[in-house]
Amino acid sequence: MTxxxxxxxxxxxxxxxxxxxxxxxxxxxxxxxEYATYIDRRAHELLAEGRISQLYADESFERRLACIxxxxxxxxxxxxxxxxxxxxxxxxxxxxxxxxxxxCVVGPEITCSPIQHIRPKLPxxxxxxxxxxxxxxxxxDAGVAWAEADAHFILTVWLPLTEATDENGCLQIMPGGHxxxxxxHHTRRGAGTKIVGAELPRVHPVTLPMRPGSLLLMHNHLxxxxxxxxxxxxxxxADLRYQKTGTPTGRPYxxxxxxxxxxxxxxxxxxxxxxxxxxxxxxxxxxGIRPHRWSEK
Ligand SMILES: O=C(O)CCC(=O)C(=O)O
Ligand SMILES: [Fe+2]
Numbered sequence: 030m031t032x033x034x035x036x037x038x039x040x041x042x043x044x045x046x047x048x049x050x051x052x053x054x055x056x057x058x059x060x061x062x063e064y065a066t067y068i069d070r071r072a073h074e075l076l077a078e079g080r081i082s083q084l085y086a087d088e089s090f091e092r093r094l095a096c097i098x099x100x101x102x103x104x105x106x107x108x109x110x111x112x113x114x115x116x117x118x119x120x121x122x123x124x125x126x127x128x129x130x131x132x133c134v135v136g137p138e139i140t141c142s143p144i145q146h147i148r149p150k151l152p153x154x155x156x157x158x159x160x161x162x163x164x165x166x167x168x169x170d171a172g173v174a175w176a177e178a179d180a181h182f183i184l185t186v187w188l189p190l191t192e193a194t195d196e197n198g199c200l201q202i203m204p205g206g207h208x209x210x211x212x213x214h215h216t217r218r219g220a221g222t223k224i225v226g227a228e229l230p231r232v233h234p235v236t237l238p239m240r241p242g243s244l245l246l247m248h249n250h251l252x253x254x255x256x257x258x259x260x261x262x263x264x265x266x267a268d269l270r271y272q273k274t275g276t277p278t279g280r281p282y283x284x285x286x287x288x289x290x291x292x293x294x295x296x297x298x299x300x301x302x303x304x305x306x307x308x309x310x311x312x313x314x315x316x317g318i319r320p321h322r323w324s325e326k
Contacts, residue, residue: 052127
């Protein structure tokens with residue numbers, strides 16, 4: 030699948046592009062299976078430790094994690110892509126249909142940035158320590174990287190694994206809000222990094238409900254946020270970042286890799302064990318490094 034000239038123009042002028050039904054559900058199923066299997070295993074362990082009262086085995090993928098976390102939310106911080114490090118998740122980072130679309134805006138030499146997440150946004154109030162890292166205030170993705178990446182274009186691909194709705198905290202964006210470049214942000218403990226109020230563009234936000242299979246492409250200067258999950262099920266999503274090989278990611282202490290190279294296909298990383306090892310080492314060695322550059326307020 031490729032993007033049309035009109036779609037690429039829309040991405041450039043609006044700073045975002047919604048590509049509906051770009052992927053098949055079969056592209057997402059292996060990740061969902063991987064996560065469901067992990068949660069099932071951890072449920073058995075938590076039950077054996079007496080931390081939960083039942084397995085919730087009959088609950089759907091959207092509901093089971095919420096049921097478990099209502100009793101014990103320890104599992105929640107184990108689930109991001111670099112912590113769980115599933116084989117299917119790694120494979121998905123190089124999904125050919127996804128990369129064909131990425132290639133239309135990034136070009137043929139594509140690096141997969143380590144700024145990547147798989148996010149289960151829990152029903153409001155269930156996240157441990159009272160604040161959910163997946164409820165994010167208005168920010169630009171360039172604002173959550175180091176200054177080394179400021180001069181470079183980085184593409185965010187955001188995709189729901191389960192239905193994303195206004196009620197469960199889908200994304201909101203400011204169309205065209207990318208044109209003034211990087212805005213000042215500040216960081217608030219427990220509330221994340223957000224654009225300083227006075228700098229927030231005066232653009233009417235657009236809420237983007239999405240169904241699984243659809244992709245949202247965002248420029249790294251596009252202001253976006255997501256609100257609380259007001260339902261009793263989990264909003265599962267992934268957000269991945271791609272950029273031209275050789276450009277800095279803004280997280281030099283985490284592992285990037287070549288996802289596609291038309292010039293030198295041998296440079297592509299398809300070694301799952303190597304990817305796991307890179308993350309294991311980086312997570313140990315990068316403890317204490319501040320990912321965001323802004324002063325705390
Ligand atoms: O998934 C969310 O709610 C926020 C995601 C986000 O800020 C991003 O993908 O850049
Ligand atoms: Fe973001």
